Amino acid sequence: MINITFKDGNQKTFDQGVTVEAIAKSISSSLKKNSVAGYVNEELYDLNRPIEVDAEVEIITKDDDKAIEVLNHSTAHLMAQAVKRLYPDAKFGVGPAIKDGFYYDIATDHKISEEDLPKIEQEMRRIIKEQTNMEREELSKEEALERFKDDPYKIELINDLDDGEIISIYTQGEFVDLCRGGHVGNTRHIKHFKLLSVAGAYWRGDSDRDMLQRIYGTSWFTKDALDNHLEILKERKERDHRKLGKQLRIFDIYKEAGQGLAFWLPNGYTIRRALEDYVYKLERKAGYQHISTPVLGSKSLYQISGHWDHYRDNMFPVMKQDDEEFVLRPMSCPHHMLVYRSELRSYRDLPIRYAEIVTQHRYEASGSLSGLERVRAMTLTDSHIFVRKDQIKQEVLAAYNLILQAIKDLGLDIDYIELALRDSEKGKFHPNDALWDEAEALLKELLDEEGIEHTVMTGEAAFYGPKIDIQVRTAMDHVITMSTVQLDFLLPERFDLTYIGQDGEKHRPVVIHRGLISTWERLMSILLEQYKGAFPTWLAPTQIKLIPVNNEAHGEYAKLLQDRFIDEDFRSETDIREEKLGYKIRETQTQKIPYALVLGDHEVENQTVTYRKYGQKEQVTVPLEEFIRLIRKDIREKSLSNN
Ligand SMILES: [Zn+2]
Numbered sequence: 298m299i300n301i302t303f304k305d306g307n308q309k310t311f312d313q314g315v316t317v318e319a320i321a322k323s324i325s326s327s328l329k330k331n332s333v334a335g336y337v338n339e340e341l342y343d344l345n346r347p348i349e350v351d352a353e354v355e356i357i358t359k360d361d362d363k364a365i366e367v368l369n370h371s372t373a374h375l376m377a378q379a380v381k382r383l384y385p386d387a388k389f390g391v392g393p394a395i396k397d398g399f400y401y402d403i404a405t406d407h408k409i410s411e412e413d414l415p416k417i418e419q420e421m422r423r424i425i426k427e428q429t430n431m432e433r434e435e436l437s438k439e440e441a442l443e444r445f446k447d448d449p450y451k452i453e454l455i456n457d458l459d460d461g462e463i464i465s466i467y468t469q470g471e472f473v474d475l476c477r478g479g480h481v482g483n484t485r486h487i488k489h490f491k492l493l494s495v496a497g498a499y500w501r502g503d504s505d506r507d508m509l510q511r512i513y514g515t516s517w518f519t520k521d522a523l524d525n526h527l528e529i530l531k532e533r534k535e536r537d538h539r540k541l542g543k544q545l546r547i548f549d550i551y552k553e554a555g556q557g558l559a560f561w562l563p564n565g566y567t568i569r570r571a572l573e574d575y576v577y578k579l580e581r582k583a584g585y586q587h588i589s590t591p592v593l594g595s596k597s598l599y600q601i602s603g604h605w606d607h608y609r610d611n612m613f614p615v616m617k618q619d620d621e622e623f624v625l626r627p628m629s630c631p632h633h634m635l636v637y638r639s640e641l642r643s644y645r646d647l648p649i650r651y652a653e654i655v656t657q658h659r660y661e662a663s664g665s666l667s668g669l670e671r672v673r674a675m676t677l678t679d680s681h682i683f684v685r686k687d688q689i690k691q692e693v694l695a696a697y698n699l700i701l702q703a704i705k706d707l708g709l710d711i712d713y714i715e716l717a718l719r720d721s722e723k724g725k726f727h728p729n730d731a732l733w734d735e736a737e738a739l740l741k742e743l744l745d746e747e748g749i750e751h752t753v754m755t756g757e758a759a760f761y762g763p764k765i766d767i768q769v770r771t772a773m774d775h776v777i778t779m780s781t782v783q784l785d786f787l788l789p790e791r792f793d794l795t796y797i798g799q800d801g802e803k804h805r806p807v808v809i810h811r812g813l814i815s816t817w818e819r820l821m822s823i824l825l826e827q828y829k830g831a832f833p834t835w836l837a838p839t840q841i842k843l844i845p846v847n848n849e850a851h852g853e854y855a856k857l858l859q860d861r862f863i864d865e866d867f868r869s870e871t872d873i874r875e876e877k878l879g880y881k882i883r884e885t886q887t888q889k890i891p892y893a894l895v896l897g898d899h900e901v902e903n904q905t906v907t908y909r910k911y912g913q914k915e916q917v918t919v920p921l922e923e924f925i926r927l928i929r930k931d932i933r934e935k936s937l938s939n940n
């Protein structure tokens with residue numbers, strides 16, 4: 298007999314070799330039904346793995362976060378068995394659970410396509426019906442090498458394990474797999490799954506090695522949960538900014554022009570201009586001065602700033618011309634330092650806030666490029682604020698509040714705030730501990746004083762100083778760093794920046810680097826996915842579409858409105874094509890234009906407009922002046938009423 302202790306301290310004795318499933322059953326039949334796996338002395342156990350010694354047991358039930366992972370990983374084994382039956386030459390890489398799903402990497406001469414997936418699913422259902430046990434066996438390294446001698450990938454994985462380590466394998470019918478464990482014990486526990494897609498994946502993520510075929514799938518405890526998840530995936534596909542960007546003519550990337558270099562098309566550029574105008578106004582109100590500096594910088598400039606040492610891998614190679622060496626700038630900080638240094642500064646001049654719409658270039662590996670999310674040339678609104686030490690807190694806070702304002706105006710949600718500090722063990726941070734301590738303490742104090750909840754991330758600071766990062770959760774459920782406020786005592790030293798203090802002596806200013814709302818490229822990818830292309834009126838490329846019922850009879854009125862809207866700074870277009878009225882109206886919906894105006898006899902006679910708002914069925918007739926007031930309000934309030 299062995300003693301089993303539960304999490305609540307209760308104890309019970311069982312026969313040696315008892316399983317988690319049997320323990321669950323001894324407590325209640327509903328617990329048995331809900332059990333998925335267990336922790337035995339904190340080790341993850343399969344539902345059917347025998348327990349041989351006294352142990353602390355925690356049963357994992359279907360509501361636990363871990364359960365869905367165990368189920369998905371078990372489904373990966375099931376899929377591998379089915380694949381092996383269909384394609385007997387198949388060899389297997391790794392098959393882990395991932396968020397809401399699983400994958401398995403497979404090598405087979407058969408080129409697996411999406412059309413094969415239903416066939417594999419069918420074979421999986423057959424194996425489920427066979428109610429196959431997933432049996433654990435423990436081997437020495439030598440025995441394991443012998444068992445998997447025909448499978449080069451598993452041999453490599455086994456050889457990576459320490460000598461003397463016990464290796465576990467799982468037999469599931471005729472199929473054997475190498476695995477640490479944590480399974481549902483029998484294929485009959487797997488019910489609601491779907492195979493989703495196939496993609497290429499390099500063995501061990503190394504592009505010099507074999508390309509395997511990766512099948513993705515997802516597995517759930519109930520049909521409702523599966524259906525719900527498939528619905529979310531469908532939604533995400535529709536939101537994909539690459540698809541929407543093409544469809545709505547926002548941006549494009551041309552192979553002939555170079556990888557990772559985005560072209561802004563008329564609709565996209567109109568939105569970008571609206572964003573630039575917005576930011577320009579926001580910054581002017583907050584006391585920023587705007588400058589513009591070159592896209593090239595001399596290599597020595599980046600040697601002074603330290604970027605050359607810390608950032609070279611992300612920079613494009615040096616261009617030599619005459620006696621000079623240039624780089625495409627990866628960031629604008631050094632340029633702004635020079636502008637500060639170009640005049641004698643007094644304590645009364647500070648803070649000085651420079652902002653610039655900066656185009657910068659970064660080398661990103663071609664494999665990591667993706668739509669507008671990751672590009673090699675990007676434009677952003679960057680800023681450097683030069684302050685006295687006694688102004689640090691107020692200016693960091695002002696920059697932080699400006700960021701909150703912008704994120705709110707864009708209709709995005711903050712997920713969390715991160716305070717990124719140095720890791721003194723790591724060499725990548727500048728070595729002056731006293732400066733670090735002072736800068737880090739200041740940011741911590743500020744966050745605490747303002748009651749700003751935050752997560753501390755050690756080792757995530759910039760090489761020159763600690764920073765506050767604002768993390769946003771996107772509509773695709775990704776958390777990304779949207780904005781940043783960074784405290785820098787280093788660059789002022791490197792560039793020998795000074796100001797004359799009240800005492801008549803020279804003092805060192807401090808620099809605050811502020812990134813407001815990511816790059817235009819990244820932001821556009823986020824906004825496209827957030828709004829599914831149906832932009833709020835203040836951002837929509839075309840805000841109003843004018844549709845005369847009859848060009849001859851109503852064209853003049855349309856022209857009158859068009860001119861009036863231009864005077865009002867509204868973005869409107871008139872559709873005079875020889876198409877059916879219904880077709881024209883429907884098109885405004887697919888193009889996601891906020892207001893469609895149909896102009897006929899009634900409107901001309903009464904000087905009114907009849908409009909239909911995007912996403913709404915009913916048409917509303919109002920006097921022209923009232924319509925203008927309505928649009929003005931929609932734009933001013935940055936309303937989200939198109940979603
Ligand atoms: Zn496994």
Ligand SMILES: [Zn+2]
Pocket residue numbers: 628629630680681810811
């Ligand atoms: Zn900077």
